[in-house]
Amino acid sequence: xxxxxxxxxxxxxxxxxxxxxxxxxxxxxxxxxxxxxxxxxxxxxxxxxxxxxxxxxxxxxxxxxxxxxxxxxxxxxxxxxxxxxxxxxxxxxxxxxxxxxxxxxxxxxxxxxxxxxxxxxxxxxxxxxxxxxxxxxxxxxxxxxxxxxxxxxxxxxxxxxxxxxxxxxxxxxxxxxxxxxxxxxxxxxxxxxxxxxxxxxxxxxxxxxxxxxxxxxxxxxxxxxxxxxxxxxxxxxxxxxxxxxxxxxxxxxxxxxxxxxxxxxxxxxxxxxxxxxxxxxxxxxxxxxxxxxxxxxxxxxxxxxxxxxxxxxxxxxxxxxxxxxxxxxxxxxxxxxxx
Amino acid sequence: xxxxxxxxxxxxxxxxxxxxxxxxxxxxxxxxxxxxxxxxxxxxxxxxxxxxxxxxxxxxxxxxxxxxxxxxxxxxxxxxxxxxxxxxxxxxxxxxxxxxxxxxxxxxxxxxxxxxxxxxxxxxxxxxxxxxxxxxxxxxxxxxxxxxxxxxxxxxxxxxxxxxxxxxxxxxxxxxxxxxxxxxxxxxxxxxxxxxxxxxxxxxxxxxxxxxxxxxxxxxxxxxxxxxxxxxxxxxxxxxxxxxxxxxxxxxxxxxxxxxxxxxxxxxxxxxxxxxxxxxxxxxxxxxxxxxxxxxxxxxxxxxxxxxxxxxxxxxxxxxxxxxxxxxxxxxxxxxxxxxxxxxxxxxxxxxxxxxxxxxxxxxxxxxxxxxxxxxxxxxxxxxxxxxxxxxxxxxxxxxxxxxxxxxxxxxxxxxxxxxxxxxxxxxxxxxxxxxxxxxxxxxxxxxxxxxxxxxxxxxxxxxxxxxxxxxxx
Numbered sequence: 001x002x003x004x005x006x007x008x009x010x011x012x013x014x015x016x017x018x019x020x021x022x023x024x025x026x027x028x029x030x031x032x033x034x035x036x037x038x039x040x041x042x043x044x045x046x047x048x049x050x051x052x053x054x055x056x057x058x059x060x061x062x063x064x065x066x067x068x069x070x071x072x073x074x075x076x077x078x079x080x081x082x083x084x085x086x087x088x089x090x091x092x093x094x095x096x097x098x099x100x101x102x103x104x105x106x107x108x109x110x111x112x113x114x115x116x117x118x119x120x121x122x123x124x125x126x127x128x129x130x131x132x133x134x135x136x137x138x139x140x141x142x143x144x145x146x147x148x149x150x151x152x153x154x155x156x157x158x159x160x161x162x163x164x165x166x167x168x169x170x171x172x173x174x175x176x177x178x179x180x181x182x183x184x185x186x187x188x189x190x191x192x193x194x195x196x197x198x199x200x201x202x203x204x205x206x207x208x209x210x211x212x213x214x215x216x217x218x219x220x221x222x223x224x225x226x227x228x229x230x231x232x233x234x235x236x237x238x239x240x241x242x243x244x245x246x247x248x249x250x251x252x253x254x255x256x257x258x259x260x261x262x263x264x265x266x267x268x269x270x271x272x273x274x275x276x277x278x279x280x281x282x283x284x285x286x287x288x289x290x291x292x293x294x295x296x297x298x299x300x301x302x303x304x305x306x307x308x309x310x311x312x313x314x315x316x317x318x319x320x321x322x323x324x325x326x327x328x329x330x331x332x333x334x335x336x337x338x339x
Numbered sequence: 340x341x342x343x344x345x346x347x348x349x350x351x352x353x354x355x356x357x358x359x360x361x362x363x364x365x366x367x368x369x370x371x372x373x374x375x376x377x378x379x380x381x382x383x384x385x386x387x388x389x390x391x392x393x394x395x396x397x398x399x400x401x402x403x404x405x406x407x408x409x410x411x412x413x414x415x416x417x418x419x420x421x422x423x424x425x426x427x428x429x430x431x432x433x434x435x436x437x438x439x440x441x442x443x444x445x446x447x448x449x450x451x452x453x454x455x456x457x458x459x460x461x462x463x464x465x466x467x468x469x470x471x472x473x474x475x476x477x478x479x480x481x482x483x484x485x486x487x488x489x490x491x492x493x494x495x496x497x498x499x500x501x502x503x504x505x506x507x508x509x510x511x512x513x514x515x516x517x518x519x520x521x522x523x524x525x526x527x528x529x530x531x532x533x534x535x536x537x538x539x540x541x542x543x544x545x546x547x548x549x550x551x552x553x554x555x556x557x558x559x560x561x562x563x564x565x566x567x568x569x570x571x572x573x574x575x576x577x578x579x580x581x582x583x584x585x586x587x588x589x590x591x592x593x594x595x596x597x598x599x600x601x602x603x604x605x606x607x608x609x610x611x612x613x614x615x616x617x618x619x620x621x622x623x624x625x626x627x628x629x630x631x632x633x634x635x636x637x638x639x640x641x642x643x644x645x646x647x648x649x650x651x652x653x654x655x656x657x658x659x660x661x662x663x664x665x666x667x668x669x670x671x672x673x674x675x676x677x678x679x680x681x682x683x684x685x686x687x688x689x690x691x692x693x694x695x696x697x698x699x700x701x702x703x704x705x706x707x708x709x710x711x712x713x714x715x716x717x718x719x720x721x722x723x724x725x726x727x728x729x730x731x732x733x734x735x736x737x738x739x740x741x742x743x744x745x746x747x748x749x750x751x752x753x754x755x756x757x758x759x760x761x762x763x764x765x766x767x768x769x770x771x772x773x774x775x776x777x778x779x780x781x782x783x784x785x786x787x788x789x790x791x792x793x794x795x796x797x798x799x800x801x802x803x804x805x806x807x808x809x810x811x812x813x
Contacts, residue, residue: 055453055456055457056452056453056454056456056457056458057453059404059405059408059448059449059452059453060446060449060450060452060453062408062412062449063441063445063446063449065412066411066412066415066441066445067438067441067442067445067446069415069416069419070415070434070437070438070440070441071438073418073419073426073430073433073434073437073438074430074431074434074435074437074438075434077426077427077430077431077434077504078427080419080423080426080427080430080434081419081423081424081426081427081430081739082423083419084416084418084419084420084423084426085419085420085421085423085739085740085741087420088420088739088741088745088749089745089748089749091416091420092420092749092752092753093752095412095413095416096752096753096756098409098412099409099410099413099756099757099760100756100760102405102408102409103405103406103409103760103764105405106401106402106405106764106767107402107405107763107764107767110402110767110770110771111767122760150427151423151424151427151740152423152739152740156741156742156744156745298430298431298434299431299501299506299507301431301506301507301508301510302431302432302434302435302506302507305435305507305510306434306435306438306439309439309442309443310438310442313442313443313446314442317442317446317450320446320447320450320451321446321450323450324450324451324453324454327453327454327458327461327462328453328457328458328461
């Protein structure tokens with residue numbers, strides 16, 4: 001029906017999937033971050049506010065994860081089957097974390113005083129579990145997945161290694177930073193002040209994590225070192241670390257002067273840069289280090305058929321997503337509980 | 340684990356997570372449309388009863404929707420985690436269908452859900468209705484794509500096999516595969532019926548306890564109209580679906596009828612009870628009505644269908660399971676028709692809201708729709724075994740290469756998590772039902788609006804259960 005017409009649909013799909021996963025990371029990142037910040041805030045009323053800042057949008061945020069998964073299935077079925085069976089246990093742990101975290105949004109407000117602590121705990125535990133294991137998946141993925149033919153060839157516990165576990169902690173930090181800066185933007189008064197104080201250490205920790213990954217991956221993987229440090233790549237890619245430094249400076253500077261949106265924007269930039277850096281490291285592999293996007297690509301009849309609709313629908317999705325955020329714009333105060 | 344192989348455990352895991360999941364979308368599909376109808380009625384008539392009911396069911400919808408979302412994400416990933424060989428083999432075809440479901444349905448639902456749940460005072464009434472309608476539309480679009488994908492797996496066409504993988508040849512044939520229209524209509528109606536029975540049972544419960552309010556009456560009345568009209572339609576659609584299945588998956592029909600072989604030219608009886616034995620290749624203790632089986636399956640008094648013995652042993656679905664799951668579904672369907680007719684009779688006599696035996700039956704039938712949905716899916720899914728893509732890929736060849744230890748561990752985790760989370764969730768739904776519809780305070784709601792302090796906790800909280808309301812007043 002739709003033929004290739006000389007367009008490299010595999011690359012376009014790789015970009016779409018990258019975009020979906022990035023959207024997921026930043027959007028669900030701040031609401032998972034809020035779950036992880038619950039232990040720092042004890043008051044019932046303040047916890048209500050924190051949850052209410054994301055209650056109208058969390059479901060849409062999570063949908064990007066599903067799009068990333070289904071996009072991978074349609075465009076690179078081989079990669080989907082290898083990666084998902086390779087990351088079997090950490091993915092399932094993540095999903096179970098997301099279940100507890102997701103239902104807490106509704107259950108917490110339907111529970112009575114005796115039951116509420118259970119759902120607070122589910123929200124915290126679910127958010128921590130989901131964030132940590134997303135990082136573990138990312139770390140396992142970046143450090144390479146063992147493949148033979150078209151199947152996963154590693155063991156069930158390959159993820160139980162220093163780098164993936166460290167990546168798990170790294171993602172937790174990133175989400176916590178997104179969560180604090182989101183709350184700086186969406187709350188006021190005492191709660192906001194506390195978030196401003198928390199944001200600073202998280203910013204430094206994230207910088208440390210990004211630095212660690214930037215040193216660790218080229219040292220352990222020849223391909224990555226070559227990508228970044230050979231000439232002329234070095235020249236083109238030099239802005240990435242410089243921009244990271246710039247984003248951190250902007251973040252720390254903005255926290256000092258009656259902050260509103262700027263810290264969140266800086267945190268977004270930081271995550272985007274870290275994320276782009278990883279994509280640069282593995283490109284053009286979809287299952288690093290063995291399989292490229294072209295080797296794993298589904299046929300043009302599949303990629304083309306899905307691409308036409310995706311390019312048509314995606315702008316509408318972005319439009320009404322923005323509209324939904326716009327409807328619920330502004331600071332959330334204790335009287336403004338949606339629930 | 341318990342001597343089960345990884346394949347068995349993966350199948351149990353799929354059956355378990357899927358069975359839980361389908362309950363939520365079934366109610367979501369029905370309630371979303373019901374809420375759209377209630378909001379339209381409210382805007383047209385401005386009768387308080389509709390706005391009260393809207394907000395009552397909206398709360399229940401929210402809890403149910405949340406459970407559907409989180410249990411649904413598990414399904415989206417399970418194709419890769421547990422059935423990677425299926426994804427590798429057929430992902431070229433099922434991938435785009437599932438991706439289109441995400442793009443055209445999940446985002447639509449999620450994008451407008453926030454406004455639907457929390458935007459009553461933040462957008463105008465027209466825009467709010469639009470949001471409700473978009474959510475309702477999203478649920479139906481979602482059903483369309485996922486049933487398209489499932490139906491294609493049941494009756495695949497429009498594909499080629501190149502290098503050991505399925506490749507799409509004709510997307511129109513793939514989407515509009517032979518069983519798709521029947522399955523889509525059958526499941527959509529099932530969702531509406533399940534919801535009508537649930538709404539009706541809630542109303543009956545309140546009436547039996549003497550809470551005879553206009554809201555409760557309206558609930559019962561709307562539910563029973565729905566049942567009266569739609570339950571018989573479902574029987575017709577089910578019959579057409581069955582005829583279609585006989586054409587494309589004859590082994591499934593033979594198994595669910597417990598029919599092993601034809602005796603000469605004898606017409607088939609309709610077996611009411613029996614015990615199909617896969618080992619002995621016969622249906623023991625069978626009690627049936629002569630000739631009716633022929634009439635139902637072939638619409639003639641003497642027609643015959645293929646018996647299960649005509650299929651190789653390795654290609655036969657388990658007759659014992661589908662024989663009974665099918666009978667449970669049909670039996671409940673007939674009860675639904677009877678309940679609808681009874682309601683019409685009582686309505687005519689003016690005793691709909693007071694006839695206690697009827698109300699008791701309506702209350703007991705609350706979960707009947709969902710049970711029938713599960714029984715129906717068990718019938719169609721067990722009935723297509725041993726194939727995952729019918730006639731092309733066997734279930735045993737579709738599974739991921741995991742050890743039994745890994746799959747056993749995740750299965751155990753899912754069982755514990757689901758029973759706890761969804762057990763409590765269903766209890767919360769029932770708690771909300773028990774509260775009953777409350778008068779929705781329009782004057783209070785009107786104080787909100789863009790740029791102002793929003794309405795306090797009221798609209799979306801259960802007054803007694805939510806301590807924040809009382810806290811706010813202190």
